[in-house]
Amino acid sequence: MPLVTTTEMFKKAYEGGYAIGAFNVNNMEIVQGITEAAGELNSPLILQVSKGARAYANHTYLVKLVEAALIENDIPIALHLDHGPDFETCKACIDGGFTSVMIDASHYDFDKNIAITKEVVEYAHDKGVVVEAELGQLAGVEDDVNVSEADAQYTQPDQVEEFVDKTGVDSLAIAIGTSHGAFKFKPGQKPQLRFDILDEISKRLPNFPIVLHGASSVSQEYVKIIQENGGNLADAIGIPEDMLRQAARSAVCKINIDSDLRLAMTAGIRQVLTENPAAFDPREYLKVGRANVKTLVAHKIKEVLGSDGKA
Ligand code: G3H
Ligand code: 13P
Ligand code: ZN
Numbered sequence: 019m020p021l022v023t024t025t026e027m028f029k030k031a032y033e034g035g036y037a038i039g040a041f042n043v044n045n046m047e048i049v050q051g052i053t054e055a056a057g058e059l060n061s062p063l064i065l066q067v068s069k070g071a072r073a074y075a076n077h078t079y080l081v082k083l084v085e086a087a088l089i090e091n092d093i094p095i096a097l098h099l100d101h102g103p104d105f106e107t108c109k110a111c112i113d114g115g116f117t118s119v120m121i122d123a124s125h126y127d128f129d130k131n132i133a134i135t136k137e138v139v140e141y142a143h144d145k146g147v148v149v150e151a152e153l154g155q156l157a158g159v160e161d162d163v164n165v166s167e168a169d170a171q172y173t174q175p176d177q178v179e180e181f182v183d184k185t186g187v188d189s190l191a192i193a194i195g196t197s198h199g200a201f202k203f204k205p206g207q208k209p210q211l212r213f214d215i216l217d218e219i220s221k222r223l224p225n226f227p228i229v230l231h232g233a234s235s236v237s238q239e240y241v242k243i244i245q246e247n248g249g250n251l252a253d254a255i256g257i258p259e260d261m262l263r264q265a266a267r268s269a270v271c272k273i274n275i276d277s278d279l280r281l282a283m284t285a286g287i288r289q290v291l292t293e294n295p296a297a298f299d300p301r302e303y304l305k306v307g308r309a310n311v312k313t314l315v316a317h318k319i320k321e322v323l324g325s326d327g328k329a
Contacts, residue, residue, distance in 0.1 A: 021084070022094045023117045023148045027062045028189060028227035028271040036324035037266035040064035040229075041315065042100060042276035044071045047304050048283065049083045051311025057091030059326040061319045064118070064272060066100040069107060081115045093329040098150070100274070108138045112147045120191070124152035128177060135185040143186070150272075153181050154193030156232050175218035182223060189227040189272060192219055196232035200241075200254040200277045211261050213268075220269035227271035234277035235259045235322075237314070240285040247288035251281075262322050273323060282314040283307035 027038050041052045043065050056063040065087075067080050084097050098118040099111040108119045119142060123134040135151040142149045154173030173192040182190060194212040196202065203209050220228065236256025244251050262273060286306035290297055297303060319326050 019088065019092065019094065021088065021097050021115070021117045023146070024064060024096045024098070024189065024227075024272070025148060027064075027094060027096065030062075030328060031271040031325070032225060032227055032269065034324075034328065035267045036328065037230075037270055037273045038062055038064055038325055039315065039318055039323050040066050040098060040100075040272050040274045041279060042066050042068060042071065042274075043080060043084070044075055046083055047308040048279060048311055049087050051283075051308045052279075052315045053087035053091045053093075053095070055312045055315035056093055056095075056319060056329075059316060059319050060093060060329040061323075061325040061327070062094045062096075062329050064096045064098050066098040066120075066274070067111075067116075068100040068276075069103055071100075072107075077110070077114055102138070105134065105137055105141070108149075109141060112142050112145050116147065118148045118150065120150040120152070122152050122191075124155055124191075124193075128181070132181060132184050135181075135187055139186045139188075148188040150189045150191060150229055151181070151185060151187045152191035152193075152229075152231070153177060156193050156197050172212055172215055173219060175215060175222055178219050179222050182226065189229050190219075190223070191229040191231050192216065194230075196230055196257055198232045198277070200234070200236050200251060200256070200281065202232065202234075202236070202257060203255045205253050205255070207255075209255065209258050209261070211257070211265070213264065216265070216268060216270070223269070226269065228269045229272040229274070230262075230265055230270050231274045233257055233262055233265075233273045234275050234281075235262060236277065237281060240278075240281040240310075243285040244281065244288055247285075247292040249284070249288055254281075259322050263324075266323050275318060278314055278318070279311055282310035286310040 101122040102108040121138040123131040290303040
C-alpha cells in the first residue's frame with residue numbers, strides 16, 4: 019500500500035487507547051529492523067527522518083528505503099520529518115514524498131511559533147500532508163534549573179487551544195518532563211512525568227492527538243552490554259516503560275523513539291566485535307544490530323504502545 023498520513027492512525031489510536039511508535043531511521047538496517055517487527059505484528063507505523071538523517075543518508079535514499087519497506091510489509095506507514103527546523107526543510111519534505119512533517123519552532127516565542135507553524139500548515143495541507151508542531155521545551159528539564167525555570171519549560175495548558183486554533187496544526191508535541199537522548203534523569207533522581215499537565219491539555223483539546231518526544235526508556239540490558247564491551251554509558255537513564263504505557267492509553271497518539279534504537283544497534287555491533295575481533299565484514303555485525311532493532315521494536319509495539327494488530 020502507498021504511504022499514508024497519520025490522520026486515520028491517530029483517530030483509531032485515540033479511540034482505542036493506544037499509541038503509534040514513531041521511530042527514527044538513518045540507514046537500511048534500521049528501516050528493515052523496525053518494519054519487519056511492525057509487519058509481523060500487523061502494527062501501523064511512523065518512520066521519521068531528522069535533519070541530521072537527511073544530511074547523513076540523503077533524502078532520496080531514505081524515501082526509497084521506506085518505499086522498499088512498503089513493498090515488503092503490508093502495513094500502513096507514514097513518513098514524517100522529525101524536528102523540521104524551518105519552512106524550507108518542511109517544504110522540501112512535503113514536495114519530496116513525505117506524508118507528515120513536524121515544524122519545530124518551539125524555541126521561539128509564542129507568537130513567532132504560531133506564525134512559522136501556520137505558514138507550514140497552509141503549504142502542507144494544500145498538498146495533503148499533515149503537520150505536527152511543538153509547544154513548550156523539552157531540552158534542559160533535567161539540567162540544573164530551579165523549579166520556576168523548569169515549570170516555564172513545560173507546555174502551558176492555557177496556551178494550547180489558541181495555538182491549535184490559530185495554526186490549524188494536526189497534532190501537538192508537548193513538554194511534560196521527557197527529554198532527548200540517553201541521559202534523561204540524574205542518578206538518584208526519581209523519574210517523573212507531569213501527567214497532570216497532560217490531563218489538563220487533553221481536557222482543553224478534546225479528540226486531539228498529542229505527541230511525546232524524548233520517550234526512549236534506555237534499556238539497562240543494552241546499556242550493560244555496551245558497558246561490558248568497551249563503551250561508556252554509565253548513568254544512562256530513560257523514561258520508565260510503565261509511564262509510557264500510561265501515556266499511550268491517554269490522548270498521546272505518537273511516541274517518539276530514537277535513542278533506544280541507537281542503543282540496541284550499538285550493543286549488537288559492540289558484542290560481535292568483542293567476541294570476534296577479526297570480524298571485518300559489515301554484514302556480520304550489522305545483521306546483529308538489525309536483529310536487536312527488530313526485537314526492541316517488537317517489544318515496544320506489544321508491551322508499551324499496544325499497537326499490535328491495529329494495522
Ligand atoms: O530528537 C532528535 C532525534 O533523536 C534525531 O536525532 O538529530 O541526531 O538525527 P538526530
Ligand atoms: P529519544 O532520544 O528519547 O529517543 O527521543 C527521540 C525523539 O524525540 C525524536 O524526535
Ligand atoms: Zn524529538
